[in-house]
Amino acid sequence: MKKLILALAIVFMIAGSAYADDLRISDVIEKLPSLKQGIAYSMFDNDLCYLSTIEILNWKGIALEGGYSSKDKIVGVVSYELLKLKDLGVTIPLLDLITARVGVYAGFGNLNLTESFTDDGGNSGDWGLSLTLLDIRF
Numbered sequence: 001m002k003k004l005i006l007a008l009a010i011v012f013m014i015a016g017s018a019y020a021d022d023l024r025i026s027d028v029i030e031k032l033p034s035l036k037q038g039i040a041y042s043m044f045d046n047d048l049c050y051l052s053t054i055e056i057l058n059w060k061g062i063a064l065e066g067g068y069s070s071k072d073k074i075v076g077v078v079s080y081e082l083l084k085l086k087d088l089g090v091t092i093p094l095l096d097l098i099t100a101r102v103g104v105y106a107g108f109g110n111l112n113l114t115e116s117f118t119d120d121g122g123n124s125g126d127w128g129l130s131l132t133l134l135d136i137r138f
Helices: 002-017 025-031
Strands: 035-042 047-059 062-069 073-084 098-109 124-136
Touching: 035 062, 035 098, 047 073, 047 124, 062 098, 073 124
Parallel strands: none
Antiparallel strands: 035 047, 035 124, 047 062, 062 073, 073 098, 098 124
């Protein structure tokens, strides 16, 4: 019993001297990547679709993005920034979100890992050109 009381006393003494920084939600949100919203033209279907991606890597204006397509596919995009209205001095609240990035995307959907990639409809791929229009940062 004496050992238990001694152990509890040590734990409370250590816990009482512990220091934790204040957690601010705004600091956490600043670290989140921005959501990039755009459109893509599928070379397989000859159709437009909607893309929502986040930036994974960026090197000298060339970005690797990962996200989701409206055709129920997980996509990867390699894009390059052409124009950003915020850099041109636009300060209007909604217009400063507009960013023009062109790129190439590739995606996979309906993944079936138990069978090989065949044309039976189990696995589907897609690729095409993309245009990112909005860069939303919370």
